[in-house]
Amino acid sequence: MTDEGSGTALPAGKRARRKEARPAELLAAALVLFTEKGFAATRLDEVAARAGVSKGTLYLYFDSKEALFNAVVRGIVLPSVDKAEAMLASHAGSAAQQLKDILIYWWHCNSDLRLGALHKLIIAEAGNFPEVASYFSENIVLRGRQMIRRVLEGGIARGEFRPVAVEAAIEVIMAPMLMLVVWNNAPLRACGSHCPPEQYISIHLDMLLNGLLQTGTTLS
Amino acid sequence: MTDEGSGTALPAGKRARRKEARPAELLAAALVLFTEKGFAATRLDEVAARAGVSKGTLYLYFDSKEALFNAVVRGIVLPSVDKAEAMLASHAGSAAQQLKDILIYWWHCNSDLRLGALHKLIIAEAGNFPEVASYFSENIVLRGRQMIRRVLEGGIARGEFRPVAVEAAIEVIMAPMLMLVVWNNAPLRACGSHCPPEQYISIHLDMLLNGLLQTGTTLS
DNA sequence: AGAATTAATGACTGGATAGTCAGTCAGCGA
DNA sequence: TCGCTGACTGACTATCCAGTCATTAATTCT
DSSP: OOOOSSSOOOOOOTTOOOTTTHHHHHHHHHHHHHHHHOTTTOOHHHHHHHTTSOHHHHHHHOSSHHHHHHHHHHHHHHHHHHHHHHHHHTOOSOHHHHHHHHHHHHHHHHHHHOHHHHHHHHHHHTTTOHHHHHHHIIIIIHHHHHHHHHHHHHHHHTTSBOOOOHHHHHHHHHHHHHHHHHHHTSOOTTOSOSSOHHHHHHHHHHHHHHOSBOTTOOOO | OOOOSSSOOOOOOTTOOOTTTHHHHHHHHHHHHHHHHOTTTOOHHHHHHHTTSOHHHHHHHOSSHHHHHHHHHHHHHHHHHHHHHHHHHTOOSOHHHHHHHHHHHHHHHHHHHOHHHHHHHHHHHTTTOHHHHHHHIIIIIHHHHHHHHHHHHHHHHTTSBOOOOHHHHHHHHHHHHHHHHHHHTSOOTTOSOSSOHHHHHHHHHHHHHHOSBOTTOOOO
């Protein structure tokens, strides 16, 4: 119940004044609650309480519930995409190795930043917030797809990969990653992986690269 | 706006009495709205209006909003899982062909019954409705996984498939299918497949069976 | 036809909550 | 030490909506 939103607990006095720290703490609290309960079912009193302030304070920093939702989506994601693109740009390995490193990096973003929780939130609320959804599409989804696309096209051009349909392949590659983070952020028993994510990712890569069939067999 | 919930438009009088047809029409309307807006954001007035009745009528057939939600989940899914299991039991083809037919059947279920919309709904609301979520897990997810498991184990036993980690493979196979139906039920531009689902499924299968690598290459 | 039955209605209520604002008090500078 | 500023508070309001029920009318029975 009396959970402090984020890390640094400074003055901790009953009515401490910490103008700098409030927005981030409120965003962190809002991310958790929006993610757990959805936008409509999340009470602003609860968000404020989790961040250790009153609802009035929340309104000092965000104009409305919707503005808070916007800020949550926009404030959490961009830095990690930037970093991923930089990482890939300076990557010298094989296409298969690039793929592996991107997927692992993606997983780490999700543990650190709750980016996965955000994906679940967007899936759930896309219909109610078309603007937030298209912001997310353009800034996260498109850029992420573009990274995978470059790896695949490079791999195919160099003869490392078979010439598969790139756009569909992107989805086939990303979908298990998305489901992994979605189930890790949704308490649905009997769904989600029963093995550690790193192992899950390496099995995914193994199947992706080598296929399921014994060599020689073909589908009719 | 003045959309009739489901197919058969019978008497159509202003205040027609159709005790038999109401529940199904209300469920259909509720499925669409819960799916589009989420549980909390869906108004019962709106559900009733979409089914062409007043809110009072809705309460003649369902005790509460939550009971309606339960009925939506429970009423939509079981028959299709039954049918899929029957189909698989009498399937004589190769494991690869069984896999293909199951995925295609799954896709058809989703177009016909909006089962995919239901998956999106469960992902979004699992945290708020643990009982509904575990009902869904036990009756849909577990049985679905069991079908894939049987196909994979059979394929591996007969030497048709490589001996991959079955549990993780199940997820890698199903995840792209889930994402396919989720994006088909969530109006997120720039997500989802840009090719027809049948083609998407066959590309998924091709990559799944044959892998991405040119034969001979291996990941370090 | 008239009575009895019951599906359907929609105005109403009670509880909940997004958003407001007059007041309080922590921290700082004089 | 004192008084000022503004970050913070929480009671308050206006609204929204799940759930109710007295009334209306479609259908069936006699």
